[in-house]
Amino acid sequence: MIPEEELFAKGHRACAGCGSALAMRHALKAAGKNTIISHATGCMEVVSSPYPETAWRVPWIHAAFENAAAVGSGIDRALKRQGKRENVNLLVIGGDGSTFDIGFQALSAAIERQQNFCYICYENNAYMNTGIQRSGATPKYASTTTSPAGKVVHGKMEWKKHMPLIVAAHNEGVYVATANIAFVQDYIDKVKKGLAKKGPAYIEVYCPCPPGWKISPSQTVEVAKVAFKSKVTPLYEIENGVLKFTKEPSSFVPVIEHLKTQGRFKHMTGEEVNEVQLHLDKNYEKLKKLEETCVRL
Amino acid sequence: METHIVEKLASFINDGILDSEMIHMESEHSALSAALGASATGVRTFSATASQGLALMHEILFVVSGMRLPVVMSIANRSLSAPINIWNDHQDSISARDSGWMQFYAESSQEALDTMIIAYKIAENKDVLLPAMVCIDGFTLSHVYEPVDIPEQKSVDRFLSPYKPVYKLDPEKPLTMGPVGFPDSFMYFKHAQQKAMESALQVIKKVNTEFKQQFGRDYGDGILEGYKMNDAKQAVVCMGSVCGTVRVAVDKMRKDGKKVGMIKLKTYRPFPKKRLVEVSKGLKGMAVLDKNISFGNYGALFTDLKAVLSDKIKMNNFIIGLGGRDITVKHVEEVVGKIGSKKDIEWVY
């Protein structure tokens, strides 16, 4: 059952069809009223808190782009000091830029300290708030404003950083999960699990962004589904260091089906598409191997 | 992080002397961010840093003051790289001058300790709600052993009652902290900070008086101290531990019949314009000692003073003690001898 109560109020200023806004809304449905949020600078912060308005019906704090996990660490310990740690859910929220790039250090150290919070990275593949600049999460060949598809260089030249595995490598005490806004129940279950666990949790939720990906606002959920079917967003969780798939498509589609839904890939050559296909196949295979062998990360 | 202070606090906690949470952050940027988060959740917070660490915190300094969180932090003043140099000057805290934090400079170890306690009471006052830096000179104060009277916990508790935040993150009463301020609201927030700084001057006086009444120790009004200023024609203006050296130099020059005094500025932010004008009445000349330099201009204290004092006072700026360069009684006598010279800025070394 998904609760009806909306703790992320409507009327916020996100674009039509914003996948990240769905991630906020459902994170709060999972967490409920007794929640405090530490939020990094980025689209979801900006669209939700234009003074004197706010979309947040739970206590919420934003400090800077790279320090949400550090601010969250302070909240965690202050709650503990006041004897309130058991009754309050603590969410730390950041975009992919703030998580993969500039706030990576603060997140890493918080996990090392076994800080008790659930970190949600709403992953929309670029710095959207500042106008679609590439991040460590931007997929190879995506055209962004800082990695434009040019005549010589065809968009971003590097592969996406594999954050969930990097986070899991910190220690077995961290719960890691990937999610996708097209599969709301799966996402909610994972946020709940992350919150219920004592210690750190990291949830990376895949969120299409119409202006950034050059898709129609009506296609957000559809694009997210095709991404899932084409191995772009494998859905799994890592608990006690062991990886387990939580959902798999009944059949896969070639990655071209995913790429052609979005304007940011339209410059890609056949060879480049093949290269991406090979990369995704290998990645999926690696994750399956990890699952089969139950090897502890 | 300023090692001595943090190490001592860690051992107090681990020996059960101090009942507190300590979070071991991986960087100063994160340390201040954690203090911000904890303070916003309603607890009294402290951090300690210096030099490169303070520079790394720079971004978050503005967030803490903008959110009106009364965090107190000690700064063991040290130089900024390059070249790397671990010794004392004020370049670090002066570079954070405009970050919206109050800044108090201490002359002695005792004053450093007392000012920490005083700073909380000022910062947490409802008319202030601003963070405060207690600036203590690196090495000269941070790494020396001096006999210090440590007040009893009970009497400190009497002076500084348990922290009662005005706002805090609490699911019982949801609120949004750190929103977007568009051009239609942003200046209101900034103006409120400026007003709070102005109110702080009264509160600083009040709290210092209370401190004196309870503990018997006296730092004037907590804003500035005029030493032998009654009939002085010339004065040395300075901040921090160098005031001790200047005191000795003033005594010596007085013996030689020179009418010299010292203005020890303890509260640098808020800048006490009125008090400075009052204490400078009757002065003909002034030597302003700056342990910092605003490259391409003068020292920061000098430009600040120039903006508030009468042109009739001849003012000369002396850049001293950068990167731990020693400053002696003889140097002070020399700079007083140069008051009124055409060269309005000179480097002393």
Ligand SMILES: Cc1ncc(C[n+]2csc(CCOP(=O)(O)OP(=O)(O)O)c2C)c(N)n1
């Ligand atoms: C230190 C710092 N650098 C740059 C910025 C400007 N900035 C604000 S949000 C943002 C990008 C956010 O990207 P991401 O975390 O992916 O969130 P999104 O906007 O995509 O939701 C940038 C560069 C900033 N606020 N702070």
Ligand code: SF4
């Ligand atoms: S730019 Fe993208 S992430 Fe930002 S509000 Fe619009 S749709 Fe959402």
Ligand SMILES: [Mg+2]
């Ligand atoms: Mg992003």
